[in-house]
Amino acid sequence: MYKFFSAEHSIFSAKVRAYLRFKHDQGDLGAGFEDILATPDLMSNLLTVRSGSPSLPQMEAPDGTWVQDTSDIIDYVETVHRHMPIVPDGETRPKQRLASYILELLGDEWLLVPACWERWHYSLATTEPNHRAFNEQQWGSFLAPDENGKARRAAGAAFFENIFGISDTRDNPKGPYQGLIHLGCTDATLPAWLDMQQRLLQALEHHLEVHDYILGGRPSLGDYALLGPIYVHFYRDPVAGFDLRRAFPLVCEWVDRTNAEGCMNARRFGQKLYSVGDGEGLLTVPFEIGGAAARRMVVPTQIWMLQRLGAAMATANQAELADWLKQFSRGEEILTLDEMMADCRIDKQGGRLLSMPQR
Numbered sequence: 001m002y003k004f005f006s007a008e009h010s011i012f013s014a015k016v017r018a019y020l021r022f023k024h025d026q027g028d029l030g031a032g033f034e035d036i037l038a039t040p041d042l043m044s045n046l047l048t049v050r051s052g053s054p055s056l057p058q059m060e061a062p063d064g065t066w067v068q069d070t071s072d073i074i075d076y077v078e079t080v081h082r083h084m085p086i087v088p089d090g091e092t093r094p095k096q097r098l099a100s101y102i103l104e105l106l107g108d109e110w111l112l113v114p115a116c117w118e119r120w121h122y123s124l125a126t127t128e129p130n131h132r133a134f135n136e137q138q139w140g141s142f143l144a145p146d147e148n149g150k151a152r153r154a155a156g157a158a159f160f161e162n163i164f165g166i167s168d169t170r171d172n173p174k175g176p177y178q179g180l181i182h183l184g185c186t187d188a189t190l191p192a193w194l195d196m197q198q199r200l201l202q203a204l205e206h207h208l209e210v211h212d213y214i215l216g217g218r219p220s221l222g223d224y225a226l227l228g229p230i231y232v233h234f235y236r237d238p239v240a241g242f243d244l245r246r247a248f249p250l251v252c253e254w255v256d257r258t259n260a261e262g263c264m265n266a267r268r269f270g271q272k273l274y275s276v277g278d279g280e281g282l283l284t285v286p287f288e289i290g291g292a293a294a295r296r297m298v299v300p301t302q303i304w305m306l307q308r309l310g311a312a313m314a315t316a317n318q319a320e321l322a323d324w325l326k327q328f329s330r331g332e333e334i335l336t337l338d339e340m341m342a343d344c345r346i347d348k349q350g351g352r353l354l355s356m357p358q359r
C-alpha cells in the first residue's frame with residue numbers, strides 16, 4: 001500500500017487525496033493507499049527526516065520510495081499506474097495537456113492566495129461573519145489529535161496566538177498573515193485577488209452547466225489542482241463555504257464529485273444510475289432460443305397465462321396427456337406446472353396484475 005501523509009485542512013493534501021481515490025476506484029492503484037494524519041510529530045520526525053521538508057502532503061510508495069510535492073507524487077503514480085491516466089496525451093490531446101498544466105499552476109500558486117485570505121481574514125477577532133472557532137478546531141484536531149474536543153480546540157487557539165500572533169497581526173504579521181504579504185496580497189491588491197476568485201468560480205459554474213469535469217466526462221490534473229483550494233478553503237471553511245453554497249451550487253456538486261466522498265447525488269465518475277424501465281433496472285430471467293442463451297424481461301402476464309394453462313390441464317385426462325407429452329423433450333414437466341409455480345402466482349383484477357401470497 002501507499003502511505004499518504006496528509007491533513008484535511010491542507011490544500012495540497014486534498015489535491016492528491018482525491019486523485020488517489022480516483023485511481024483506486026478505477027482499480028489503478030495496486031493495493032491502494034492508507035491516508036495517515038500527518039501530525040506535528042510525524043512532520044518533524046518522519047517527513048522532514050525523509051525529504052528535508054515538513055510540507056504536506058508526502059507519500060511513501062510500497063517499495064519505500066519517498067515522494068514529496070504533489071506534482072511529483074502525481075507524476076510518480078502516473079508512471080507506475082498507467083491504466084487510467086489523468087494527464088492528457090501530448091500527441092493526441094496537446095491542447096488539453098497544456099490546459100491541464102496551466103490549471104495546475106493556477107490552482108497551486110495563484111488560487112492559493114484568495115484561499116488563504118478567506119481562511120485567515122474571517123478568523124480575525126474583528127471580522128464578521130467569523131469562523132475562528134471552526135478554524136481553531138480544525139487546526140487543533142491536527143495539532144493534538146489524541147486530546148478531547150475541548151483540548152483540541154484549545155490547542156488550535158494557542159497555536160494561533162503563540163505561533164501566528166493572531167491578536168497582533170496588523171502590527172506584527174506572522175504565519176499565514178505574513179505569508180499573504182509575501183504572496184502579494186496587500187490592501188492594494190486584495191480587491192483584484194478576490195475579483196479573480198469570483199470570476200474563476202463564475203466561469204467554472206458556467207462550464208459545469210454542461211460538463212462534469214474540467215475536460216469533459218472524466219477527471220484530469222486540472223480538476224485535482226483546482227479542487228485543492230476550492231474544496232479546502234472555498235467549500236470547507238465556513239464563511240467562504242456559505243457563499244459558495246449559495247452562489248455556486250454546481251461548483252459544490254463538482255467538489256463532491258471530484259473529492260469522491262459524500263457524493264451520492266453528484267454523478268461521481270463511473271457511478272451507475274438505475275431507473276425502473278431501462279435495461280439495467282429490469283427484472284429479467286434467463287432463456288434460450290435456437291441455442292442462443294440470453295435474458296428477457298419478466299412479464300407478469302406470462303405467469304398469469306401459465307396459471308390459466310395449468311388450471312385448464314388440471315381438469316383434463318392426466319393419463320392421456322402424459323402419454324402424449326412423452327414425445328416432447330421434458331414435455332411431461334408441463335403437468336407439474338401448478339407445483340412449479342406455487343411460490344409465484346398472479347391475481348388478475350381487471351387490468352391489474354398482483355402477486356399473490358405464496359401457497
Ligand SMILES: N[C@@H](CCC(=O)N[C@@H](CS)C(=O)NCC(=O)O)C(=O)O
Pocket residue numbers: 009010011012013054055056057068069070071108
Ligand atoms: N508545492 C508543494 C506545496 C505544499 C505546501 O505548501 N503544503 C502546505 C500545506 S497545504 C504546507 O505544508 N505548508 C507548510 C510548510 O511548507 O511548511 C506541493 O505541491 O506539495
